[in-house]
Amino acid sequence: MQNFKVLYPWFLLALVFLAGCSITQDGIGFLKGKISIGPLCPVEAIPPQPDCLPTEQTYNAYPVSVYKENSQILVTKFTADAYGAYEIELPLGNYELRSENGLKQFIGTVTIEANKTTALDISIDTGIR
Numbered sequence: 162m163q164n165f166k167v168l169y170p171w172f173l174l175a176l177v178f179l180a181g182c183s184i185t186q187d188g189i190g191f192l193k194g195k196i197s198i199g200p201l202c203p204v205e206a207i208p209p210q211p212d213c214l215p216t217e218q219t220y221n222a223y224p225v226s227v228y229k230e231n232s233q234i235l236v237t238k239f240t241a242d243a244y245g246a247y248e249i250e251l252p253l254g255n256y257e258l259r260s261e262n263g264l265k266q267f268i269g270t271v272t273i274e275a276n277k278t279t280a281l282d283i284s285i286d287t288g289i290r
Contacts, residue, residue, distance in 0.1 A: 190273035193248040194281045196241040198223055200289050217243035223262045223285050230255035230270055248278075260285045 198220065199205070202213035220241040227236045227249075236256065241247045251273045258268040258281070266286065271279050 188252060188275070189250050190253060190275060191248060191250055191278040192227075192271060192273060192281060193278050194283060195245045196220060196223075196225070196247060196283045196285060197245060198285045198287060200287060203289060215245065220245065223260055223287075225268065225283065226259045226261045227251065228257045228259065230257050258283070 198215045200213070201215060201219065202210065205213065220243070224238045224240050225247075226238050228234060229236060236251065237249065238261075239247055239249050253273055253275055255270060255272050257270050260266040260268055260283075262285075268283055268285075269281065271281055273279055
């Protein structure tokens with residue numbers, strides 16, 4: 162009986178931990194990809210001029226909003242890192258992605274499945290001509 166009293170709190174802790182892990186893993190998926198933004202200069206050169214390449218500030222200026230599909234319910238917003246890469250975690254479901262930097266561009270729809278990564282590369286047109 163003495164051993165049971167010592168092990169009981171550890172058993173409860175392990176049970177709570179395992180239950181939490183299974184709920185979290187079954188109820189989420191991932192969205193991952195690369196964002197390209199351009200043009201950043203009126204005349205694009207090859208190779209691009211350093212001033213015409215996106216920076217971390219450029220990506221921060223063009224956040225992507227994630228809405229539940231066919232609704233105005235905002236789930237989250239995200240930006241890419243300094244290299245244009247992103248990865249976010251989302252609950253299972255269907256979503257619409259929009260760039261809302263003033264241009265309000267529709268990007269597309271995605272379906273997030275349990276424990277899977279959905280790949281989506283995003284191209285944002287700045288409107289600079």
